[in-house]
Amino acid sequence: MIQPTMTLRGIDIFQGLLDAQEQRALVDELRDVIRAAPLFHPVTARGKAMSVRMTSAGRLGWVSDRNGYRYQERHPDGMAWPEIPSSVIGLWQRLVSETRLPDCCLINFYGEGARMGLHQDRDEVDFTWPVLSLSLGDEGLFRVGGADRSDETSSVWLKSGDVLRMGGPARLAFHGVDRIRFGSSRLLPRGGRINLTMRVVG
Numbered sequence: 001m002i003q004p005t006m007t008l009r010g011i012d013i014f015q016g017l018l019d020a021q022e023q024r025a026l027v028d029e030l031r032d033v034i035r036a037a038p039l040f041h042p043v044t045a046r047g048k049a050m051s052v053r054m055t056s057a058g059r060l061g062w063v064s065d066r067n068g069y070r071y072q073e074r075h076p077d078g079m080a081w082p083e084i085p086s087s088v089i090g091l092w093q094r095l096v097s098e099t100r101l102p103d104c105c106l107i108n109f110y111g112e113g114a115r116m117g118l119h120q121d122r123d124e125v126d127f128t129w130p131v132l133s134l135s136l137g138d139e140g141l142f143r144v145g146g147a148d149r150s151d152e153t154s155s156v157w158l159k160s161g162d163v164l165r166m167g168g169p170a171r172l173a174f175h176g177v178d179r180i181r182f183g184s185s186r187l188l189p190r191g192g193r194i195n196l197t198m199r200v201v202g
């Protein structure tokens with residue numbers, strides 16, 4: 001069993017788990033996913049535009065619009081979501097489960113100035129499985145607290161190739177991304193950060 005390089009408020013962090021070649025190969029696979037299911041700009045239920053752009057792969061994708069947050073079987077433009085890249089499934093099998101595979105791989109793209117406010121991942125039906133998160137491209141300042149929004153938080157800069165596993169009591173920890181260091185990585189030629197989160201929806 002592979003051991004995390006650090007833990008932060010119960011989250012296991014595997015720093016540098018993907019090497020540069022694996023990261024480049026995955027970016028190529030993600031280009032195909034995004035061609036088939038383009039990134040879109042979600043809005044919150046209150047109509048506020050989120051600063052990240054997103055899409056999904058897998059049986060279900062996560063969407064947010066005026067009707068709220070939910071998982072659905074189709075992209076807002078109507079197509080089915082593409083398959084989750086096999087290397088992403090392989091990572092899940094190494095760190096979470098050989099047999100119960102994720103239903104959704106949410107793909108977030110952070111351009112210059114994008115961030116994500118403190119939130120819990122709780123639109124899933126089943127919280128018994130961890131959420132696995134992989135960072136690619138520019139560094140992002142990730143913040144994590146506890147199960148209550150008011151709990152104290154800690155932060156870590158996530159680099160390209162780092163993986164997080166949020167399971168057990170940390171499955172419902174509040175977390176977010178305060179900012180990215182735009183241009184800090186050369187993985188994406190035009191800069192930016194990609195985060196993939198794999199989820200069992202149930």
Ligand SMILES: O=C(O)CCC(=O)C(=O)O
Nearest residue numbers: 106108121142177195197
């Ligand atoms: O970008 C990240 O590292 C976190 C993304 C996230 O929390 C989410 O998509 O729910």
Ligand SMILES: [Mn+2]
Nearest residue numbers: 119120121175
């Ligand atoms: Mn989240």
